[in-house]
Amino acid sequence: MDPIDIHGCYFYNEDCITGAREHIPDDSIDLIITDPPYGINGGQLHLHYNRNEKHVLDGYIEVPSSEYPTFSINWIKEAERILKPGGSIYIISGYTNLFHILNALHQTELREINHIIWKYNFGVFTRKKYVSSHYHILYYEKPGESRTFNVESRYGLNEKNPNGGSSNYRDREDVWEIPREYKPRRLKNKNELPDDLLVKMMQYSSNEGDLVCDFFLGGFSTARVAIGLNRKLIGFELSSQIFWAKIDEMKSIIPGELFHDLRKPELFRRENQGKSWSSEDLILLAERFIQLTEEGTSKKDTIGILQHEFKRGYWSIERALKKNI
Numbered sequence: 001m002d003p004i005d006i007h008g009c010y011f012y013n014e015d016c017i018t019g020a021r022e023h024i025p026d027d028s029i030d031l032i033i034t035d036p037p038y039g040i041n042g043g044q045l046h047l048h049y050n051r052n053e054k055h056v057l058d059g060y061i062e063v064p065s066s067e068y069p070t071f072s073i074n075w076i077k078e079a080e081r082i083l084k085p086g087g088s089i090y091i092i093s094g095y096t097n098l099f100h101i102l103n104a105l106h107q108t109e110l111r112e113i114n115h116i117i118w119k120y121n122f123g124v125f126t127r128k129k130y131v132s133s134h135y136h137i138l139y140y141e142k143p144g145e146s147r148t149f150n151v152e153s154r155y156g157l158n159e160k161n162p163n164g165g166s167s168n169y170r171d172r173e174d175v176w177e178i179p180r181e182y183k184p185r186r187l188k189n190k191n192e193l194p195d196d197l198l199v200k201m202m203q204y205s206s207n208e209g210d211l212v213c214d215f216f217l218g219g220f221s222t223a224r225v226a227i228g229l230n231r232k233l234i235g236f237e238l239s240s241q242i243f244w245a246k247i248d249e250m251k252s253i254i255p256g257e258l259f260h261d262l263r264k265p266e267l268f269r270r271e272n273q274g275k276s277w278s279s280e281d282l283i284l285l286a287e288r289f290i291q292l293t294e295e296g297t298s299k300k301d302t303i304g305i306l307q308h309e310f311k312r313g314y315w316s317i318e319r320a321l322k323k324n325i
């Protein structure tokens with residue numbers, strides 16, 4: 001089929017495996033964010049969740065558990081092919097079939113960066129065991145080029161939270177507490193991902209104008225956020241019922257509209273950051289390091305003092321010391 005083109009993004013009501021083969025060239029995608037069907041009879045998920053199903057879209061297409069291993073290998077191989085070297089992929093998965101996804105990833109050259117736990121609210125209801133309230137997010141890269149990771153896209157490296165800890169460090173821990181959204185009247189997919197989760201992945205792992213791909217659009221949440229952050233998107237949804245119920249919503253999104261809601265990180269630059277070291281400064285640095293540590297100053301405090309004196313960042317001081325002492 002021809003894609004539906006909205007804001008320069010391409011949407012296909014097709015199977016993602018054959019669709020990707022037909023429409024997406026090798027090494028062309030900057031970032032993949034995708035949430036495959038769980039292979040656990042997703043049509044019955046509402047029996048576990050305590051929510052009104054009136055606004056949940058019908059038509060969700062599940063993959064039988066017997067087909068899940070091959071299905072996972074087939075789509076993940078396509079994902080590997082279309083990703084640019086240096087491109088990133090985030091796969092959201094429950095725990096039941098996680099091992100099939102991990103096994104499929106093992107059969108590619110994709111490299112693990114982080115195994116993130118997303119802790120959400122509205123856990124699955126249970127009486128005789130613990131309440132399950134997390135998903136796994138597998139963050140991998142295609143090796144070959146340097147990967148986009150915008151370390152200060154949300155919090156500057158020197159920003160502190162009210163307890164005095166680093167906000168940047170906190171935001172980059174690999175356990176994310178992000179609530180699922182409660183959208184009272186909006187028509188949504190089963191398991192629709194919250195915008196905040198998608199915004200976070202896109203801020204760290206892509207830039208404006210980058211091409212993002214979602215193999216399993218569902219409620220088109222990835223597309224909504226990609227357009228809202230001025231990224232381009234290409235995506236697939238096999239269910240005609242879901243595809244045609246959601247596609248029109250994409251027209252009403254204004255490209256870049258989400259930027260208003262984003263906090264502005266306080267970026268911190270030291271005067272000499274990025275400049276190469278002169279041999280005189282390197283000698284001086286080594287002398288000051290020895291002097292301060294001999295006086296009993298801890299290594300951490302010494303580097304803090306040297307950062308101030310040499311007007312450079314932590315890692316620059318640390319690297320220069322390693323090379324010269």
Ligand SMILES: C[S@@+](CC[C@H](N)C(=O)[O-])C[C@H]1O[C@@H](n2cnc3c(N)ncnc32)[C@H](O)[C@@H]1O
Nearest residue numbers: 015016035060061189192193216218219221238
């Ligand atoms: C877990 S949902 C995605 C939810 C989505 N991330 C969201 O936030 O709404 C998986 C979706 O994949 C669709 N799907 C199942 N098999 C597919 C296939 N082979 N190709 C494309 N889409 C498929 C299902 O109909 C379902 O809507």
